[in-house]
Amino acid sequence: MLDTDIQSISEQIKRVRKYIKLKILEDNINFRNHDEERKHVYDLITRVILHGESHSALIIGPRGCGKTTLLNSVLHQVSQEADVQNDALIIKLNGLIHGDEKIALKSITAQMQLENAVGDHIFGTFAENLSFLLSCLKTGTDRTCKSMIFILEEFDLFCHSGRTQTLLYNLFDITHSKQAPMCVLGVTNRMDVMELLEKRVKSRFSHRHIFMFPNETCSDPLTSCKRLFVDTMSLPTSLGKRRKDKRKRKKSECIQEDIQTDRYAVPMEVIKRCNMDVTDFEIDSTFIDEWNTHIQELVNDDKFMDVLEKFSYYTVNEQIYRNVMYQIISKLSSSKPYIHVSDVSSCVDETVCPEHSVKLLQSLSILELSLVIAMMHGLEIFDGQPMNFEMVLHRYTKFANTNSSTQSVPRPVILKAFEHLHQLEIIVPIRTDSTGDTTTSRVQKEYKLYTLGIPVEDIKEAVKGFKALPTEINHWFNSSVM
C-alpha cells in the first residue's frame, strides 16, 4: 500500500513537472500586459486580411519583452476569428536564418508553396522574381490576390550595411503599389533600426513604430514578476481526475472545454503541436489543490518575495526569468515535492551574479595567477598600456627573486602558462592596425601586446577567496606598486 502510494506520488510529481515545463517553454500564445500594443497589431492584421489594405510596421523593444509572443498570440486570435487558411498567407522570416537574400527568396517561395510554379524559371532581378510569385497567387476571375502577412524577425539583420537592401525595398514597394494587399511587420530590438535603412527603403516605409517596454504597463517589476510566477506555476483545476464511470473519449472532450476557460492552462494548440495528449496530464485533484495553495503560500512568503525582488532589480528579461523558473521546477522530485525558498534563492544568485570569471581565476595555478598579478601591477604603473610577455616576465622574475621560497620555473614553462592565460582569454591581445608591410608587422609571440580581459575587481575578489594561497603572493598583490 505504501509502495503504491509513493509510486503514485512520484508519478504525480513527474506529471506536474512536465506540465509546468511545457507551460514555461512552449506556451507562446498566452500574452500578458501591453494591451494597447496588442490591439494595435491586431487591428493592422485584421484590416489587411478582412479589408485588403496594405500596411507596414516595426515592433521595437528590448530582448525578452514579448514581441514574438505578442505576434503569436495575435495570429492565434485572428486564426480563430477569420478564415486565415483561405484569405491570407503568413510568411515568417527570421534574420538569423534568412539573412541572405537568395535564401529568403527561396524560403518565401517554399512558404507560398510555389516551388513547382517557379520550376526552372530564370529571373533577371529580385523584383521580377517576387512579382512572378505574386502573379502566381492571383486566382479566380477577378484576379485578386490573397492578402499576405510578412513577419520579419530580427529585422535589423535584413538591413545589410554596404549591400543593397533589395528584399526590404521590394516588400515595402509592394505595400504601396497595390499589387496585392500586404502587411510587412518587422520585429527588432534595435532602437536605431531606422538609421540602418537605405533612403529609398525608408521613404517607402510607413513609419509606424510600435514600441514595447517591459515596465510600461505596470509600474512595479516585482508585481509583474509575481504575477507571472503564479500564472505559470499554478496548475489548472481542469486537470483533476474525473469520476471513473465516464467514458474515455468523453473525458478528454470535457477537459478540452475546460481548458478554454481556465487561465492557468496551456492552450490546446500547444499541446497538440508537441504531440501530447491532455490525458497524459491527469493529476489528482486534491494534489492540484495542495499544489496551488503551496504556490500561494510561497508568494506570500516574505523571504521568497525578497528573492524575487532581488531578481527584478537585476533584469526584467522574461526569457531569463523563465530560465530561472525552469531550473526551479526541474529540481522537483518525489523526495522533494515542493519548492524550497533556499533553492530559488541560490538559483537566482547563480543567474544574476554568476561570478564565473572569479571562479575561473581561482582555478588557475599559482604560477598563472602570479602572472596575472604581475600584469595587473604593470598596467597600474603604466596607465593601462598593453604589455608583452617579456615585460610580464620581467616583473614576475623581480618578484620571484626577492622571494626565495617560490620555486624557480624555467622560461618555457612560464611562456606556456602565459599562453594558457591567453587561451582562457584572461589576457587578450590588442588589435594591431593592419598597415605596414607583411613581414615586419608580424611579431613573435613574446612581443605581442596584451591587456587584461578581466576587470581588476574580479582579480581582487579571486585573490581574497583563493584557497591555500601562499602568503607572499597575497602580500605582493596587496603591496602598492606606485
Added chain:
Amino acid sequence: MEELISTIPCREHQLQDLMDLLGEGDEPLPYSLFVSGSMATGKSLCVSKLLQYLNYKHVFIDCIECYSPKILYEAVVTGLTDQEDVKCDSMWELTNILNGVCVQTFKYKPIVLVFDRAERLRTMDQNMLMAFLRLREFCNLNICTIFVTNLVNENFYFKMGVREPIKLYFPNYTKDELFKIIFLNQKSFVNYLLSSSDACIDGQLKEDLENPELFANFLNAFLSVFYRPCRDLIELQHMARVNFVKYCEPIIKNEIKSTDLTKLWRHIAPILKTSLELLYLRINTSKSVQSPAKENNATLEETTRSYENTLKEELLSTKTFAQSFELPYYAKYLLIAAYLASYNPPKEDKRLFMKNHGKQKKKLQQVRAKAKITEKLNTQLGPKVFTLDRLLAIFYAILEDKIGLTSNLLAQIATLVELKLIAGSKEVDLDVSKYKCIVGYDFIAAVAQTVGFNVRKYLYDFI
C-alpha cells in the same frame, strides 16, 4: 544513476544538476545549456556519459573538427538522420531538414546537440551561435543545445544580445579529489612501470609494487609538490606516470624497502623538484633513466646528481640548438650584427660602435640612464626593422679584421633569412628590403660565445 555517479568520481553535484535540467523521457528540454569550467574538469565526459545513460538522441560535435559552418551543419544532419553525404549549406537548410525529416522520426522525443569547444563557434559566424541558442524556436522539436567550453560566459556577449542560456559551472578538482581520481588508475600505473623497466621482476617484488599503499604514499608526496604550479589533471597524470617509475627504481634494485617511507621520500624529493621544471614541456627524459641504471653501486646522491646534470643539458637546449646550426664565422657575426641592429635605437649607433664619439654626451647619458624605465627596454619591446646598409655598417664595426664586401657575404644573409633566423621581406632588391632579427637573447649569447664576442657590451639597454 548510482552507477553513473560511481564511474565519474567527484562530479556528483554537477551530474545531478545536469540530470535535473535534462529531465526524464519526454519532458520538454530547456532551450540551451552553457557548460563552462577550466580544462580537464570532466565537462565533456559528464555530458556525454549522462546523455548515453538517459538514452537521448544526441549529436556530439567538436568545433575544432567541424571548422566551417557547412561541415558543422552536415555533421548535425548525419548525426540525426544516419544518412551519409547530405548537403547542407546554410542554417535555413538545416532547419528545413529538422522540420521535415526529423519531426516525422522523432515526434517530441528529446534531441540534444552538444557543441564541444564552443568558443570556436564565435569566430565562424556570429549569427550561427545566436541561431543555435534559440534553435527550439525555429523547429517544432524537443531539441536542446549544450555548449561546452572553458571560457566564461562573459566572453560570449554580442552587441545585439542573445537568448540567455542556463549556465552551469564545473569547478576544479581539489587536491583530495585529484588524489582520488589518479588513485583510481593505480593498476595502469603499475602496469606501465612493469612494462617500462627491463629488470626482471619476481613474485615478491611484484606484490610489493602492486601494493596500493605504496602508490598512495607516492601520490601524496607527488601532489604536495605539484599541486601548486599545476591543476591540470591530464598533465598531472602524465607527470605522475613518469615519476612513479623513478620512485620505484630503488625498490626494484633492492636498495630501499618498499615500507621504508622516509628513505623513499628522501629519494624522490629532489627528483620531483627537478621534474617540476619540466612541467608542460614534455621533454623526453628516457636518456636520463638509463644512465643511472648503469652504475648499480653508486650512492643515492650521485644518481640524482647525474640525473640533474642531464636535465640541465636539456634545459640549455637553446645553446645546443644554436650550436647545431654550425654557422660559418662571418655568418655568426652577421647574425650578431642583425641582433644589435634590431635591439639598438639607430641614433645610438654612433656612440656604441665608433671609437671617437665625443665626450659631452657622457652627462646626457647619465641623466638618461636614470630615466630609463625597465619595462620600456628595447629588449622587451621586441625587434625593430633595419636596412641592409645599417646591418653591414654594424657588421664592419664589430668585426676586427677587414674583409671585402663580396657576393659570398651577401649570400650568407640570404642563408640566414632562409634559416628563419632573420625575417626579411621577399623583395628581390637587397638594398630596399628591410630585415628583423627574430632570435632571442639566449640564442645570440650562445652564438656570440663561440666567437668570443660580448653582446651585452654593445646593447644599449645594458649600458
